Amino acid sequence: MTKTPAWIAVDWGTSRLRAWAMASDGVALEERASDDGMGRLAPDDFEAALLNVIGDWLGQGPINIVACGMVGARQGWREAAYLAVPNRPHGGAFTRPLTLDDRLNVHILPGMMQTGPADVMRGEETQIAGYLSLHPDFDGILCLPGTHTKWVHVSAGEVVSFQTFMTGEIFALLCEKSVLRHSVQSEDINNDAFSQAVDDGIADPARLAARLFSLRAEDLVHGQDATNARSRLSGLLTGAELGAARPYWLGQAVTLIGDPKLMKLYAGALASQGVTAKQFVGDDATRAGLVAAHRKLQESLS
Amino acid sequence: MTKTPAWIAVDWGTSRLRAWAMASDGVALEERASDDGMGRLAPDDFEAALLNVIGDWLGQGPINIVACGMVGARQGWREAAYLAVPNRPHGGAFTRPLTLDDRLNVHILPGMMQTGPADVMRGEETQIAGYLSLHPDFDGILCLPGTHTKWVHVSAGEVVSFQTFMTGEIFALLCEKSVLRHSVQSEDINNDAFSQAVDDGIADPARLAARLFSLRAEDLVHGQDATNARSRLSGLLTGAELGAARPYWLGQAVTLIGDPKLMKLYAGALASQGVTAKQFVGDDATRAGLVAAHRKLQESLS
Numbered sequence: 001m002t003k004t005p006a007w008i009a010v011d012w013g014t015s016r017l018r019a020w021a022m023a024s025d026g027v028a029l030e031e032r033a034s035d036d037g038m039g040r041l042a043p044d045d046f047e048a049a050l051l052n053v054i055g056d057w058l059g060q061g062p063i064n065i066v067a068c069g070m071v072g073a074r075q076g077w078r079e080a081a082y083l084a085v086p087n088r089p090h091g092g093a094f095t096r097p098l099t100l101d102d103r104l105n106v107h108i109l110p111g112m113m114q115t116g117p118a119d120v121m122r123g124e125e126t127q128i129a130g131y132l133s134l135h136p137d138f139d140g141i142l143c144l145p146g147t148h149t150k151w152v153h154v155s156a157g158e159v160v161s162f163q164t165f166m167t168g169e170i171f172a173l174l175c176e177k178s179v180l181r182h183s184v185q186s187e188d189i190n191n192d193a194f195s196q197a198v199d200d201g202i203a204d205p206a207r208l209a210a211r212l213f214s215l216r217a218e219d220l221v222h223g224q225d226a227t228n229a230r231s232r233l234s235g236l237l238t239g240a241e242l243g244a245a246r247p248y249w250l251g252q253a254v255t256l257i258g259d260p261k262l263m264k265l266y267a268g269a270l271a272s273q274g275v276t277a278k279q280f281v282g283d284d285a286t287r288a289g290l291v292a293a294h295r296k297l298q299e300s301l302s
Numbered sequence: 303m304t305k306t307p308a309w310i311a312v313d314w315g316t317s318r319l320r321a322w323a324m325a326s327d328g329v330a331l332e333e334r335a336s337d338d339g340m341g342r343l344a345p346d347d348f349e350a351a352l353l354n355v356i357g358d359w360l361g362q363g364p365i366n367i368v369a370c371g372m373v374g375a376r377q378g379w380r381e382a383a384y385l386a387v388p389n390r391p392h393g394g395a396f397t398r399p400l401t402l403d404d405r406l407n408v409h410i411l412p413g414m415m416q417t418g419p420a421d422v423m424r425g426e427e428t429q430i431a432g433y434l435s436l437h438p439d440f441d442g443i444l445c446l447p448g449t450h451t452k453w454v455h456v457s458a459g460e461v462v463s464f465q466t467f468m469t470g471e472i473f474a475l476l477c478e479k480s481v482l483r484h485s486v487q488s489e490d491i492n493n494d495a496f497s498q499a500v501d502d503g504i505a506d507p508a509r510l511a512a513r514l515f516s517l518r519a520e521d522l523v524h525g526q527d528a529t530n531a532r533s534r535l536s537g538l539l540t541g542a543e544l545g546a547a548r549p550y551w552l553g554q555a556v557t558l559i560g561d562p563k564l565m566k567l568y569a570g571a572l573a574s575q576g577v578t579a580k581q582f583v584g585d586d587a588t589r590a591g592l593v594a595a596h597r598k599l600q601e602s603l604s
Contacts, residue, residue: 074522082522082523113522113523114519114523115523115524117516118519118520118524119515119519119523120518120519120522148515163512164515165511165512165514165515166480166481166482166515167511169480170476170480173475173476173479174475177479178468178471178475179450179468179471180468205507205508205510205511206508206542206545206546207546208507208510208546209467209468209469209539209542209543209545209546210546210547212468212472213421213467213468214419214420214421214466217416217419217420217421217422217466218420220376220384220415220420221416221417221420221422222417222420240510240511241511243508243511244508244509244510244511245512
């Protein structure tokens with residue numbers, strides 16, 4: 001890179017730090033990443049971890065850095081208090097951690113919270129803000145599938161309510177740490193087995209607890225193949241989520257924001273329930289959200 | 303111990319090996335344990351792991367060793383094929399692993415399996431056999447709560463059918479490995495919170511997926527205390543299990559076999575559903591089952 005960026009965008013989650021050197025027109029000049037996620041850092045470690053990644057992007061003068069995600073959690077660099085819904089996803093003030101290197105003007109975006117039922121998000125609000133910056137008239141449901149899937153009701157540019165499901169984390173724990181790990185070692189998904197399990201999960205959620213061990217037992221007793229078992233596990237958990245999230249999607253306009261492979265699974269599951277979901281790539285939403293936040297920062301400074 | 307035992311009883315699970323030096327009248331003279339569970343041993347390691355624990359109990363001559371549990375799994379010392387239900391819990395033949403030390407006459411008990419719905423057990427059949435050896439006229443439901451809780455229909459001395467729930471394993475994974483770990487660090491259980499969550503879990507199992515993350519969010523948003531969160535998590539999972547296991551316990555005579563603290567929780571949850579469960583300590587059932595198996599071995603040899 002031959003010139004100093006106009007500003008730096010940072011997506012700083014629990015396990016990863018990603019940074020983009022940004023031109024003033026919102027184009028990313030370069031992208032970098034490291035494994036220095038919030039989860040492995042103490043508050044005093046954040047500045048060095050950031051400089052490790054972006055140090056040689058800096059010039060002589062100060063530069064604005066806009067950051068979203070768990071970097072603003074209580075265990076993060078500096079806590080950025082949650083913004084209560086209903087509210088615009090970037091309706092709050094930035095939080096400014098102190099830095100030793102006075103070239104770093106770091107601005108951390110707040111997450112959002114809901115008091116009843118209690119819920120929180122950090123990072124997804126930036127994806128929502130990014131999507132809304134490109135679709136300002138959107139009114140409906142956003143679903144952000146991932147480790148902690150969020151179902152979000154958006155109206156008039158505000159997050160009205162949302163609900164979090166631990167589906168992705170539970171799937172990963174069961175696949176990697178539970179007795180089922182012996183029976184689901186496969187990289188593939190069988191769409192038919194997934195769809196059937198989604199239907200089973202939605203139709204009879206009370207039986208979820210009874211169905212999980214049967215994935216192991218079907219392997220031991222009948223030699224069920226691992227792709228089938230993994231697909232069924234994913235489908236059962238996704239079906240349980242869809243059953244519980246029904247008030248969000250039933251008869252609604254749904255847009256998925258996330259990883260393309262995961263969105264494909266969710267879109268298929270929703271299609272089986274008669275819902276045609278649009279899809280928007282999560283990385284693009286994150287970047288658009290950071291660009292929108294930077295624009296807001298500039299407006300506040302001008 | 304001044305004299306050589308008449309025989310040796312072994313409960314060899316995934317994570318622990320326990321052995322008892324037995325007198326000929328079925329009394330345990332001494333108990334020992336090690337962490338050499340099946341999960342950390344290759345087939346060639348089992349003999350040495352056993353000798354580490356019981357070596358100095360041996361005399362000059364051969365001795366019968368009766369073992370139950372995962373030692374007989376496919377990944378164990380030598381596979382003891384499952385016995386299909388309906389059948390008596392110790393209705394199958396012993397499996398004899400080869401040993402280098404010819405004083406060791408090892409007899410591994412088979413587990414049980416069910417072809418439809420597929421299910422398996424290894425170790426619990428010995429607890430069931432032990433309980434039935436002391437209650438030969440028992441007819442009804444045995445519930446063995448634990449890492450993998452088993453609900454078992456027993457009639458005329460046979461296991462008629464059974465179903466496994468991963469409740470204990472999922473509870474442990476969520477408490478120790480998931481994002482909920484930050485909010486459930488407590489050693490205690492609040493019985494009111496547990497009972498309320500059991501009721502919630504039974505009444506509306508479809509909402510389980512929606513309720514889990516709220517345990518974390520209630521902490522972040524409202525400062526819910528960890529004992530309350532842990533109790534609710536345990537109750538929600540137990541309630542989901544009871545909801546799915548309803549055909550087993552509704553209007554039935556239920557006896558719990560297991561760890562006393564865990565049995566107390568299950569007994570409370572069942573009581574709230576109008577079921578008065580008897581309790582029988584799991585360790586006593588295991589030992590009684592190994593004694594019954596040894597008696598059968600002697601009969602077969604005489």
